[in-house]
Amino acid sequence: MFIDARTLADRTLFKSDIAVIGGGPAGITLARGFANRATEVCLIEAGGLEPDTATQALYQGENAGIEYPLSSSRLHWFGGSSNHWGGYCRPLDPIDFEGRDWVPHSGWPFGIEELAPYYPLASEIVEIAPAHFADQAYWQKATEEVLPDPVTGRMQVRYVHFSPPTRFGSRYGPELERASNIEVLLHANVVNIAATAGARAVTHLGIRTLNGRNHQVQAKVYVLASGGLENARLLLSSNDVVQTGLGNQNDLVGRFFMEHPHLSGFGEAVFAELKRLPKVYRERVVVDGRAVKAAFNPSARFLRERRLLNATFMLGLAGQYSREDASDSERSVAHTDMLKAARHFLADESGSIDAEVPPPLGYWLGMGCACEQVPNPDSRVMLAEDRDALGLRRIRLDWRLTEQDRRSLVEHMRSLAMELGALGIGRMLLKIADDGVWPEKVSGGSHHMGTTRMHDDPKRGVVDRNARVHGVDNLYIAGSSVFPTAGAANPTLTLVALTLRLADHLRAQL
Numbered sequence: 001m002f003i004d005a006r007t008l009a010d011r012t013l014f015k016s017d018i019a020v021i022g023g024g025p026a027g028i029t030l031a032r033g034f035a036n037r038a039t040e041v042c043l044i045e046a047g048g049l050e051p052d053t054a055t056q057a058l059y060q061g062e063n064a065g066i067e068y069p070l071s072s073s074r075l076h077w078f079g080g081s082s083n084h085w086g087g088y089c090r091p092l093d094p095i096d097f098e099g100r101d102w103v104p105h106s107g108w109p110f111g112i113e114e115l116a117p118y119y120p121l122a123s124e125i126v127e128i129a130p131a132h133f134a135d136q137a138y139w140q141k142a143t144e145e146v147l148p149d150p151v152t153g154r155m156q157v158r159y160v161h162f163s164p165p166t167r168f169g170s171r172y173g174p175e176l177e178r179a180s181n182i183e184v185l186l187h188a189n190v191v192n193i194a195a196t197a198g199a200r201a202v203t204h205l206g207i208r209t210l211n212g213r214n215h216q217v218q219a220k221v222y223v224l225a226s227g228g229l230e231n232a233r234l235l236l237s238s239n240d241v242v243q244t245g246l247g248n249q250n251d252l253v254g255r256f257f258m259e260h261p262h263l264s265g266f267g268e269a270v271f272a273e274l275k276r277l278p279k280v281y282r283e284r285v286v287v288d289g290r291a292v293k294a295a296f297n298p299s300a301r302f303l304r305e306r307r308l309l310n311a312t313f314m315l316g317l318a319g320q321y322s323r324e325d326a327s328d329s330e331r332s333v334a335h336t337d338m339l340k341a342a343r344h345f346l347a348d349e350s351g352s353i354d355a356e357v358p359p360p361l362g363y364w365l366g367m368g369c370a371c372e373q374v375p376n377p378d379s380r381v382m383l384a385e386d387r388d389a390l391g392l393r394r395i396r397l398d399w400r401l402t403e404q405d406r407r408s409l410v411e412h413m414r415s416l417a418m419e420l421g422a423l424g425i426g427r428m429l430l431k432i433a434d435d436g437v438w439p440e441k442v443s444g445g446s447h448h449m450g451t452t453r454m455h456d457d458p459k460r461g462v463v464d465r466n467a468r469v470h471g472v473d474n475l476y477i478a479g480s481s482v483f484p485t486a487g488a489a490n491p492t493l494t495l496v497a498l499t500l501r502l503a504d505h506l507r508a509q510l
């Protein structure tokens, strides 16, 4: 059942077994895990079934670090940011879960084998199943192309699947609406998570609507699923018992904010023949109605050897290099030497290049990357002094990147250049200055991770391995805020898998 909280009598009290805060991919997946069962679920969503500017404005905040779009990087209505996500899906790599002595604060409480059973169902939920993320032979057969394996040992090819993209609200909302045991409260903003005197347990949630109503939700178990920035904000704001915020007795809530720094335009690859670069390496290919594209990402062996962070690179055809513009195009002139080098591959194969009828001059590729950043306690979500329309302190985000992040990225770019050369695909021109400063154009991918990190030790993490907030018996967190490290894969598939695991855990508890 869907209920508009604005239309209820003031101070309505809801009671249920589980209260879920937030109706994005995490909250909806958690609620679906209990659909049509004996457990009663109340899913509380700040927005409605359509976007509205007043609710969206609650997401505005301040930047203290790298400029970051706090409102446009997430959506505040039913379905959350899945209402405009890009649908890129790939699981984390096994090495991402490991404690790596060159990555401070790294290490999940478990390895990928703990999440592996949940990725297939998560893939179904985001409508990419059956997924083949690492199966080169499968894609070779499916695309009917020869897909060369990387040869330098530095890189590997992985396959990114594209969700349609699934809009969780419209896709799964009707199912929740029909479920006999689920109530979805819309236009209901959780403004406080109230706890017992010693903060050992949550007692109820304070709800406020933009038309001035106040309600309460009481439950046995509470799941905070309001997104990677808002999860921290709500805990920090819920400070009537613990002055620094609920779950924040060790000053960890909001710290370790991580993004996947995205860069484009850092290099171009010039190559002589399109056939040298399989289609799936340069554009989305649709097989059996499912779209996929290859990505280059560093091998675990290389990461260990060079003590680097993870990264993902994707290539895309950017233009053709024609004879007509060869003399006056700045790009063409700049690329002439590289193109000559690239054409040597052709000469090697055919024995010679016919000087009378030169082949087309070639093509160039644009490339983009998303990389891992080191978990950094100084990169953090805090509360600003300014308040939103509901009286809640706004977010103040201090996103920081380090020299270790930058060095790692530059080394991977060089590796990619080597790989493209070694594969005989083309020559890469690096356009990034290795001058010790982050390029100005760095942005995020709207991936908000790490602010309520998972660790078995309460002094090192906000939640334990079961996503329960340390010290609070009945409060759990779903979403990428629990990631202790970010890897270089887009986060939604993994956060859905983690949420399925949490639903299993809660079913066993209740």
Ligand SMILES: Cc1cc2nc3c(=O)[nH]c(=O)nc-3n(C[C@H](O)[C@H](O)[C@H](O)COP(=O)(O)OP(=O)(O)OC[C@H]3O[C@@H](n4cnc5c(N)ncnc54)[C@H](O)[C@@H]3O)c2cc1C
Residues within 6 Å of the ligand: 021, 022, 023, 024, 025, 026, 027, 044, 045, 046, 047, 072, 073, 074, 075, 076, 077, 078, 079, 080, 081, 082, 084, 085, 086, 087, 088, 089, 188, 189, 190, 191, 225, 226, 227, 228, 230, 234, 445, 446, 447, 448, 478, 479, 480, 490, 491, 492, 493, 495
């Ligand atoms: C433009 C864009 C492109 C993206 N592309 C990709 C991609 O290609 N691949 C990928 O993996 N990820 C992508 N993402 C990220 C992806 O959208 C998020 O990882 C995902 O939506 C997070 O799910 P969530 O449920 O944890 O949080 P959200 O989607 O943020 O959902 C949180 C929900 O909680 C509600 N809420 C918040 N505060 C409260 C409150 N106080 N009370 C009640 N309800 C509240 C919100 O309204 C929202 O509905 C993209 C994001 C953006 C913005």
